Amino acid sequence: MPSNTVRFTEYCKRSHSAFSMTVKQKLHDEQTPYQHIEIYETEYFGTLMVIDGFVMLTDRDNFIYHEMMSHPAIYTHLNPKRVLIVGGGDCGTLREVLNHEDINEVWQVEIDERVTRVAEEFFPELCLSNGDERAHFHFGDGIKWVGDADPETYDIIIIDSTDPIGPAEGLFSRPFYRQCHKALRNGGIIIQQSESPLFHLDLITEMRAAMKDSGFDTIQTLNFPQCTYPSGWWSATMGGKENYLTDIRIQDVIDRSFDTEYYNLNIHQAAMAYPEFIRKKMT
């Protein structure tokens, strides 16, 4: 890289590797009560959001993550009406969820209101649906929210959090999964981002075991590329409550009324394939 280039670099401790993007300018820098938020304008990836030194999203590749955190779970549910998003402050997942006309209520519970306010300013296209009357915002602790929920409140719970270190750690635990299981109706689905299949397979297998122990009948990990996250390869793990996660509403996927950039029926099915080194760990 030319030596006079300004760049943002994320260092991945697990793999002793780093990923850098060339930066045109820093647009925002803020310490909230919870975390350190930075916004950069990059040369190729558009606007970049960084929290506590970790890439959260860029204009260029967030579509993959947000579509995969929403559409597979929704199209695997027979009749989804109420959705809870824990985290997801950038509102990209929320926007995808609200593309589904069948869904009539979405609650987004993000601990740090500043993430959403900053997203509204720097990622306005992700926040286009924030005014949708089906969208409800609560800024507070997602673990408490789920614990306080009445049993059988939600059809889908999406845990769109930062990594399992720091404030998000409790979101990767058996007690939290048990509360989620209770808060889901029968046929319900939990989905959570589950890091890199190449770097964090131990975390994925532990998360799967924890979901299973917490009452989820079937677990399915989805794999997808995510260029600006460590290894460029990411995953989300779904758990089903009396839902075997095998029945995709195929015709609804084909007939969908909104545009996607990554997701489609073939991609949904493809994301469920386990590479051999993962399959061996899962049997």
Add this chain to the structure above:
Amino acid sequence: MPSNTVRFTEYCKRSHSAFSMTVKQKLHDEQTPYQHIEIYETEYFGTLMVIDGFVMLTDRDNFIYHEMMSHPAIYTHLNPKRVLIVGGGDCGTLREVLNHEDINEVWQVEIDERVTRVAEEFFPELCLSNGDERAHFHFGDGIKWVGDADPETYDIIIIDSTDPIGPAEGLFSRPFYRQCHKALRNGGIIIQQSESPLFHLDLITEMRAAMKDSGFDTIQTLNFPQCTYPSGWWSATMGGKENYLTDIRIQDVIDRSFDTEYYNLNIHQAAMAYPEFIRKKMT
């Protein structure tokens, strides 16, 4: 990254991004008549081979690339007997091809013998099958080799080359594809690495058009993760000569007598799924 860390960094011009690996030591450095070869011992990725500043392979993740450059094409061919590898000097693809007992002759035509000699020293496990009596080596120009081949000589041609800049440029051209088409028997398949779907979609669509123009009836791009290549997401593109690339020898995949780490039947099928932004470019 700690400031006293020694690292190898590859800069990607297209995306103005860079990927770095922490290095324990440099093991080898050599300028051949064709290119600059470096070998490093890294902290997490094992041994790393770099050519002209670009990552060629690491111990940690080369299995994905080598398996995807070999098994999908071989299992899509009804009766593969003779295989040509153009490039592939590290011998990882060759090793995977030779796992197939049906194949009775493989020619590897690599322009730079030093790549293979260096691989024998630093990646011995990739070269384990180099002594197989079905393996034949020619160190020379792959374009000339294919041009000189008798018509209908090979069942599969694998183009396992560096990027389409520098010595490998001619391997991404219509004249070369026409020669490959001629050198393949009916039912034959060409497969070539085709860069990142996220960063180089223009190259992929151009390569597909060039293969089609050169007589290949059906084109299929395969997608797979490849952490240490730009964007962490890579592709290979297949062309079929009187082969519609849809019939996988499913039972043979299931009954295969060798171990894989990435490839299996589900992964083969999954790799053929086009994300929506790619599908839109291909129709």
